[in-house]
Amino acid sequence: MVLGIIPARYASTRFPGKPLADIQGKSMIQRVYEAAQASKLMEVIVATDDVRIAEHVQNFGGKAVLTREDHPSGTDRCWEAFTSWAETHQAPESVQYVLNIQGDEPFLDPIQINELVDALDGEVELATQMIKVTSAETLHDPGEAKIVLNNKGEVMLFSRQAIPYLRNYPPQEWHLYHTYYRHVGMYAYRTDILQAITQLTLSSLEKAESLEQLRWLEAGYKIRMVETTYDSPCVDTPEDLEKVLKYLNA
Template identity: 40%
Template structure:
């Protein structure tokens, strides 16, 4: 496939009204707002264009000194996917255009992962979404409902996502459960690539029953029969900021020597 046909946009949804950390995109890390760090990371990827999608002029104004492209969106979107759908419509993107949703609270997101998830979608024309996962190596993570698990088919396409410990090892998950040395358990990494045409359809769908139960928006795509490619992440993802403790951890990482991040 020609290089021009593999191009993609990186879009960073940045919502001001976080329930746990209001104003989270503007939280200061190493003297700069967190969203600026994310934008800089995305700029280091192969994206042909990097856009910040926000609902608040304070975020737009904070990014102005950096020269970042900002698209103002509605404030009532239920998810980052809905916000991306508005961006795709506002920019009048072709249905086959690929957008990568770069979480606005991951200031150390590896640019290589942004490139990888976009390439994965380009490599599977029948998929509407691509995303990433990494092996789970401890029982605590597997049984943590805040960690999303994914199981996939031989093709790499997702079979299901859940907060529950899937797959369930009937023989070895006695009390106490034991995690065997296998690649059966995968942790989902919330980095997505979408086709713009899919996003146009997605914004018209009501939340699916399983989505409501698990509180996982990717289940809406599976409910409507859309394929999601899941690749094993090419390198570790340091994770993002959901809590005050996460923010303190990221601040410490930025203060550490570059080789220790």
């Protein structure tokens, strides 16, 4: 079985209180929670460091777990939330995977969650999703993590740089001659792997690219990639929220 966890911090640097932001009568965190509830996940909980978020989730009928404030990543928050959840439930060993769901994607589609859940066969250690790159702008955007795959559908490398380098074509045309993918969406962790990766220290590749998943690769863990066509917008700033509201009101 797969447990869904939505990490939700209140003190976001760029958008404090973001999970509680109103989007046409529902908070961002409620929209994400309801999408997750409509998927194949056995249960969904919000992992938060703030009692205001926890109370809000409980008020709309959701489940929330309070976690420490000082977690360096959503992965660490997921591990604490899972251990807290396991202490209050019978047979927690029946949960084989934890799915880390981004709490700032209010238009997440349950089908996207199901695509990832369907790939979790017990052998997979870690899994996440990718989508094809269709423009030079996206390919060369350092804000997008590109992916190099092996022939088993596992990641060889994540990079903000476009890899491979196509030496016989201009960079603005690379995506026309090679299939590139970029990272999107959620992370699925087998529970024993989730515990293990939270014990890892900062790696050299992670430090260079500022991508947490490189720490796992550098330590030798395998990450299965699942292709998707769903690409829900992420709300990082108040300006992003304004764009979303204008789109909905159009």
